[in-house]
Amino acid sequence: MRRNIILISILLCGMVLCWILYPDRASSGPYLDxxxxxxxxxxxxxxxxxxxxxxxxxxxxxxxxxxxxxxxxxxxxxxxxxxxxxxxxxxxxxxxxxxxxxxxxxxxxxxxxxxxxxxxNNYSYSITFGGNPDATPNNIFNTFNSTSYHNLYDVYRFIAGLSGSKSFPNFPADSNPCSGCHNVHIAKKSCGKPAGSYDPTKSAISRPTGHDSLWGDDDIERLKTNFTSYYQSPYWYGSWNYEPNNSPVYDGSNLPDYNTFCTDCHNNTNIIYSTALGRYLRAIDWVTPGGETGGDKHGKNDATNGIDIDNPYASSPLGISVGFVLACTDCHEPHGAPNVMLIRQVVNGGVLYRTISSVTPTAGDCTPPFPAGSKELGYLCNRCHMDDADAFGGTANKWCYIHHESTDRPYPLNQCGFCHSGGDGGGGGGESMSCETVSRNPINCNCCHFHGSDDNAAPDGRRTNRRTF
Ligand code: HEC
Ligand code: HEC
Ligand code: HEC
Ligand code: HEC
Ligand code: HEC
Ligand code: HEC
Ligand code: HEC
Ligand code: HEC
Known part of the structure; x- marks a missing residue:
């Protein structure tokens, strides 16, 4: 508040000279930087x-x-x-x-x-911090006018306390929605990519709970140490180097702690309305351990038993095989994306196989036996997890191995009709069947995979009650 009064008086006494005349004032040094x-x-x-x-x-x-x-x-x-x-x-x-x-x-x-x-120009996160060679979108306006986007009206209403469960002290009713994540008077340019250099000490963002300072510029505000020591950076596009700057640093010590940043709003308690989705958002628990009773396994909760995963996770320089923690920005854009749900165009070193145009199941999709459903969400998963192509040279974005044959499979290969419709290569039969020969209609992935999910949608008696995200 004191800072605002100082700023307003500086503004009123003439914007041209005052920050030069009062270099000790709160706004002057940071503003010039x-x-x-x-x-x-x-x-x-x-x-x-x-x-x-x-x-x-x-x-x-x-x-x-x-x-x-x-x-x-x-x-x-x-x-x-x-x-x-x-x-x-x-x-x-x-x-x-x-x-x-x-x-x-x-x-x-x-x-x-x-x-x-x-x-x-400013680019999407996939371009600037992921190396996507695509040159569009090349400005913030176009990035927000994408298939999915952070809705400025909802962000504005949420930060100002006009909607949902939370308000932050720094946002009066006439605030700019971008201010929920940026402070226009202190924001710096970290990126430089795709051309130029990356400087993590110059952050562009401020947490909504800490609007008067930058977030991620100090090394104690980076993903490694502040949030976890188990972060494995995904690959930079087409490279063995890592995000966010095409360097050998693999542990998030050069990445702002985006998890703490995003969970200022998206945590397990805040109630947030989305006009575009026409509903309240799911709560996100990125921190609670406990396996099948904990929070998301992509967060601090550990995967159980094993995972069927691609590099860099499969042979991580961190020296672990499970227990990884992901960053929100490994999968999501902060502004807008050509896929639904702000899902990035480039994830873990490569472009998604195709555009994800919907994830939300249609009526009846999630009632077993399941009708043929969309597996577009698989385009995201297979940037990191092993689809049948990775597992045994089968079909890309077919997901039989992980669910039916892996040592960590949730569902043995039998009683097909409990879950699937259509297909060939055997019916009620036993374990002699193989993913290499059978086909069945796919089931909408989003019935069982979303923030906070378990496999509650599976039929009685076959449910594993595992935490499935
Ligand atoms: C890039 C555009 C931009 C520049 C340059 C800029 N401001 Fe602002 N200023 C804004 C915006 C936008 C707001 C409204 C902030 C909000 O909605 O969160 C604002 C708000 C303010 C306020 C109201 C209090 C506050 O902090 O929200 C003061 C005072 C102010 N600016 C002073 C200054 C002074 C003095 C300078 C130069 C040293 C300056 N501004 C340079 C965009 C700018
Ligand atoms: C929900 C949080 C959020 C909102 C809302 C938001 N941004 Fe961002 N913005 C980010 C994050 C995260 C980054 C990427 C990290 C970085 O550059 O440090 C970013 C990056 C940027 C960049 C640098 C882009 C680059 O090339 O790296 C600019 C410029 C920017 N935002 C402007 C805006 C404007 C203008 C708005 C409002 C129309 C806005 N942002 C709204 C979170 C947000
Ligand atoms: C008068 C023009 C102007 C306005 C208005 C303006 N900006 Fe900027 N902004 C710039 C310029 C120029 C840069 C430096 C761009 C560069 O070289 O990448 C910049 C840089 C930034 C950066 C630092 C990241 C980066 O890549 O440089 C952020 C964050 C940002 N602007 C957010 C905002 C937000 C949020 C608003 C509105 C509240 C806003 N800007 C309004 C011109 C403007
Ligand atoms: C492994 C990739 C991945 C990571 C990491 C990830 N998300 Fe998501 N996120 C998704 C997918 C896929 C969806 C769409 C399914 C759903 O709605 O949960 C989604 C949906 C969302 C939604 C909309 C939820 C709704 O109501 O449908 C929000 C909000 C969100 N994510 C925020 C976050 C935040 C915050 C983080 C970090 C704490 C994060 N995500 C990390 C993949 C990811
Ligand atoms: C200042 C509060 C705030 C912060 C910080 C914030 N969000 Fe959001 N987010 C919102 C609000 C409000 C909505 C609901 C409006 C909407 O759906 O766009 C939302 C919606 C979303 C959605 C659903 C988008 C859709 O398709 O409708 C995703 C995904 C998401 N946020 C991810 C993130 C990620 C990732 C971060 C960190 C980089 C983040 N958010 C940071 C406020 C925030
Ligand atoms: C950016 C890489 C990445 C993407 C994209 C990704 N995951 Fe993961 N996933 C991981 C990692 C790494 C782990 C291991 C987490 C741990 O060790 O605690 C994991 C763990 C899991 C687990 C827990 C498995 C177990 O045995 O407990 C499930 C379930 C899962 N992911 C499902 C998905 C689904 C579904 C998608 C697509 C919607 C997806 N993941 C997208 C990297 C990813
Ligand atoms: C308890 C439910 C359940 C039962 C029973 C079941 N499956 Fe599946 N199956 C799944 C799930 C879940 C997936 C992953 C979603 C998907 O790929 O459609 C899957 C995937 C598949 C796939 C890959 C489909 C694709 O295109 O991605 C094939 C093929 C398959 N199952 C064959 C069978 C056969 C053959 C049987 C019987 C011998 C069977 N399944 C029994 C749940 C089940
Ligand atoms: C009926 C519920 C159900 C449906 C539908 C479903 N899955 Fe799964 N999926 C599971 C369960 C249960 C697990 C095992 C989680 C665990 O290992 O703890 C799993 C695990 C996974 C994993 C992580 C495997 C690992 O350990 O590395 C991925 C990736 C995955 N599923 C992708 C998909 C995709 C893609 C689709 C849609 C084509 C899909 N699933 C549909 C229930 C389902």
Whole structure:
């Protein structure tokens, strides 16, 4: 709060000079060190009516005293706006498509038509931190206008306490939704990729519970040590090096602790509404151990018995065969994705086999005997787990081996009709059958695999009650 009063007085007494006159003020050092305040690549608005001689990094590229500059009203017109911004902070748009005026950020973080000069690019997480050679999306605006996206209206309502179970002290009712994860006055540029270098001490993000400081810039805020010592970095695209910067570092000591970051909102207690999904989100327990009675096995809870997994996990330099902890960003984009549920386009060194256009089962899909269902979710799983192609040279994205033949299989190969429809290669028969020869209609993976899942959907008597995510 004190910081806000100082900032507001700085703003009112003239945005051009004050941070130079009061270099000890809370905002000055951090602002000048920030990406926006940077004197070589920081903010520079180039718009009709805007003075061309304002220095790069000047607050006035985003803020306008009295909604005007020198008596004229430069683009974007209108105002005065909250926080003396050049445009409304956020329009309140409930679903995509977003247009440029929906967020003040989009005036610059935009493709052709950006007010920033020179224009610049930001890419998806899969590109910047995963090495996807694809060059699109190349700006934040397009990334949010994707198949799935963090809905700005819901994020805004959640952080401001207008919806759901949580509010954070730093977000008044006119906050920008992007501020839930970024602090515009201190955010730095860590990436540089796909061109340039990566510097983990320069973080772009702030936790919603710690809005006034960056998250991940100090080494105690990295995934290794802060969250776990059992993180194995996935491969960088097409390489034996690892994320997030195509280097040999394999243990998350160079990665912001995204688990702590994302679980500020997505934990086991917060109630979060999603307008796009039309329902409340599932709670996520990434921390509770206990095997089949614990939280998610991709989190701190350990896999039970064995896993059928690809590299780098199968021969991990960590020297473990189970007990791995994954990061949310190993599977998810933070902004938007061409797959549903913010699922990344590149995972563990390769592009998903195909686009995942739906995971949610349709009515009847999860009642045994199961009708033929979608196995699109398998495109994600087989970036790390062994499908039949990996297990015995069978068909890609066919999942018989893991469920029926592995030493850790949940379901012996018998009584097919309890679960499957269709197919050939034997019926009620016994263990003489083999995944190499049988075929059956697939079952929708999402009946049994989602955050917090077990195999409750399996028929009576065949249920294993294992934790299946
Ligand atoms: C006046 C133009 C402008 C506006 C408005 C603007 N930005 Fe930026 N932003 C930039 C520029 C320029 C950079 C540095 C880009 C670069 O070189 O990658 C940047 C960098 C960033 C970074 C650091 C990461 C990086 O890759 O550089 C974050 C995070 C960020 N902006 C978030 C926001 C948010 C959130 C908003 C709205 C609340 C916003 N920006 C509004 C121009 C702008
Ligand atoms: C990249 C655009 C951008 C730049 C550059 C920028 N601001 Fe801001 N400022 C914002 C946005 C957006 C908000 C609203 C924050 C929110 O909604 O969370 C804001 C809010 C504020 C506030 C209200 C209190 C707060 O912190 O939320 C003050 C005061 C302020 N800015 C002062 C400044 C000063 C002084 C400078 C230059 C040293 C500056 N700003 C540079 C975008 C910018
Ligand atoms: C739910 C949290 C969240 C929200 C909401 C969010 N971001 Fe991000 N943003 C992230 C994360 C995580 C990263 C990637 C990590 C990093 O760069 O440190 C990121 C990265 C960025 C970057 C750097 C991109 C690059 O090339 O690496 C910019 C710029 C940015 N965000 C702008 C925005 C803008 C503008 C908005 C609102 C329209 C926004 N973000 C909303 C979490 C979020
Ligand atoms: C192994 C890949 C993977 C990891 C790691 C992962 N997720 Fe997910 N996530 C998924 C998949 C697949 C779905 C879609 C199925 C579902 O809804 O649970 C999903 C769905 C979600 C959803 C929507 C849930 C709903 O209501 O349907 C949220 C929120 C989410 N993930 C957040 C997170 C967070 C936060 C983390 C880290 C703590 C995380 N995820 C880690 C794969 C992953
Ligand atoms: C500031 C709070 C906040 C943070 C931090 C946050 N989220 Fe979310 N997230 C939300 C809200 C609110 C929704 C519901 C709106 C929606 O569905 O987009 C949501 C929805 C989601 C969904 C479902 C998206 C869909 O398809 O509708 C996924 C997946 C997800 N978040 C993953 C993540 C991951 C991964 C992180 C960390 C990188 C993260 N979230 C950080 C607030 C947050
Ligand atoms: C980025 C790599 C990655 C992706 C993608 C991934 N997993 Fe995993 N999964 C792992 C790792 C590593 C473990 C082992 C965790 C441990 O050791 O505690 C694991 C463990 C599991 C387990 C626990 C197995 C047991 O024996 O207890 C299940 C079930 C599982 N994954 C299902 C899935 C499904 C279903 C998908 C696709 C929707 C998926 N996973 C996607 C890496 C991944
Ligand atoms: C208790 C339920 C259950 C029973 C009984 C069962 N299966 Fe399965 N089966 C599964 C599950 C779950 C999967 C994984 C989802 C999938 O791949 O469709 C699977 C996968 C398969 C697949 C791979 C399908 C694909 O395209 O991915 C084949 C083939 C298969 N089972 C054959 C059989 C045969 C033959 C029998 C009888 C001898 C049988 N199953 C009995 C549950 C069962
Ligand atoms: C009827 C419930 C059910 C359905 C449907 C189902 N699975 Fe499974 N799956 C399980 C169970 C139970 C396990 C064993 C979990 C364990 O080992 O603790 C499992 C394990 C897995 C594993 C982890 C194996 C390992 O140990 O490495 C993957 C990956 C997986 N399933 C993928 C899929 C895919 C892809 C689909 C859809 C084609 C699917 N499953 C459909 C019940 C199901």
């Amino acid at each position: 920030s990406a926006h305040g940077n004197t070589s690549y920081g903010v520079k608005r180039s718009a009709t009516g805007f003075p061309a001689d304002y220095a790069k990094g000047n607050c006035a590229h985003c803020h306008e005293q009295h909604a005007s500059i020198g008596g004229a009203e430069p683009d974007p017109a209108g105002g005065p706006d909250k926080f003396l911004l050049m445009s409304p902070n956020f329009s309140g748009k409930t679903v995509i498509p977003y247009i440029q005026s929906d967020s003040v950020c989009f005036y610059c973080h935009y493709g052709s038509g950006t007010l920033q000069s020179p224009a610049f």
